[in-house]
Amino acid sequence: MxxxxxxxxxxxxxxxxxxxxxxxxxxxxxxxxxxxxxxxxxxxxxxxxxxxxxxxxxxxxxxxxxxxxxxxxxxxxxxxxxxxxxxxxxxxxxxxxxxxxxxxxxxxxxxxxxxxxxxxxxxxxxxxxxxxxxxxxxxxxxxxxxxxxxxxxxxxxxxxxxxxxxxxxxxxxxxxxxxxxxxxxxFRRPTSLSVSVTRYDLTASVDIVATSTGTTGGIIDDAVERSVDGLIVDGFGLGNVPNDVARAIERAIDHGVPVAVTTRCRHGNTAGVYGSTGGGRTLRRAGAVLASNLSASKARLKLLATLADPGTDVERTFDPSRLDRHGFTPRSVRVNK
CATH class of the missing domain: 3.40.50.1170 (L-asparaginase, N-terminal domain)
Structure with a gap:
């Protein structure tokens, strides 16, 4: 049985x-x-x-x-x-x-x-x-x-x-x-919507930085000073952040700390559209990863799991084009049991 x-x-x-x-x-x-x-x-x-x-x-x-x-x-x-x-x-x-x-x-x-x-x-x-x-x-x-x-x-x-x-x-x-x-x-075919990672040891240190109007980059600088292994920055809208936070993100990346940017919006994705100092496109050019529709807490787990395998490319792991997109397609299918 x-x-x-x-x-x-x-x-x-x-x-x-x-x-x-x-x-x-x-x-x-x-x-x-x-x-x-x-x-x-x-x-x-x-x-x-x-x-x-x-x-x-x-x-x-x-x-x-x-x-x-x-x-x-x-x-x-x-x-x-x-x-x-x-x-x-x-x-x-x-x-x-x-x-x-x-x-x-x-x-x-x-x-x-x-x-x-x-x-x-x-x-x-x-x-x-x-x-x-x-x-x-x-x-x-x-x-x-x-x-x-x-x-x-x-x-x-x-x-x-x-x-x-x-x-x-x-x-x-x-x-x-x-x-x-x-x-x-x-309502749709059940399938995993995640890109698998090969290691599950969560021994790295990854902090989440929340943003609001006028947030400064000091928290990011402090995290880098503490030798954090990675950062998740929970930004606005499409993945935009205050100017001072953007400059701190660039400094963190220059120090070799991977940074993924999420959106605090409940719906929608991040996207590299805005080219101002704190815009998502500018952050992406600086080396930050835009985390698509992942919440900050889930993006942190993905980065932690990714960092467990030094050979894994962070940007590729977060690439939304690797999602099983047919999993998102609404499809009404009645299966009884």
Missing amino acids: DRVHVLATGGTIASTMTTEGTVPTESIHDLADTYGDVFDVIDWDVTVEQCVQQPSSELELDDLTTVARRVNDVAGDADAIVVLHGTDTLEETAYYLDLVAASDVPLVLTGSQRTPTEPSADGPANLRGALAAATHDAIRDGAYVFFNDRLHAARPVTKVHSTNPAAYDSGQYGLVAERTPDGLWF
Whole structure:
């Protein structure tokens, strides 16, 4: 019989209220007892494993590599993998696994906005849906997030609400599928939207610099002084920044520090259009990489993973033309299961 392996990392889905506040106290074995009937949604063997036990806001880069190693180890024997995760940084872990998972075994992440003991707990439904998605024969590669009856690709998905069970959105790129009473309804062919990297050690140091009106370049200069390995600058619009930040970016590049520029806009891409001092075209001519539609947090993970392999070209890794573009093409396909 086919087997799905569930890796637990903590988060609200495994949390209870204590005198100190809400903390992850429930192991995956506790949850298996609590949610036992949830596993009946699929006609597969289910095995469970506690991989990490933390709120996702407290996960370290070492924890991400631990999860990635376990995913790749388990993929040799399991037919599908589900990861239970806290919602704060779930989108980052999903994208990181989309980059580095070395197998075509389906991988779906989920969690909950409410604890298991709350009357309106959303964990059981999310876990049930994640299991159904991971074991669906249309899901064959890439990492996905299942939440509130919706299946998202790892690259575009973002947490957009701090408390609502409809916590995630994929913006202009849309859903992969939606769960209906008749099964999963697919809006496009499920596939990874990420350019894979060959190494998943996250030992480099990459900082994120946010910009706003009049931001100066001192933070960038300080980072270079601290011997940071890379920088993500979260710019405006198409990837433009204040003049002083632009000059600091050029100094960082002159010191051999790779810089990727993202946009703080929720929708749209970066593009080298503006040729003023802080314009994206000027930054690109200076050697900065424009990170397309990646958020700053996901661009940081991509740069970290890229820097783990000294032979990898940073600009080529971020090149949007290497995306599997047909993955973005809306296509209504109903596949029942």
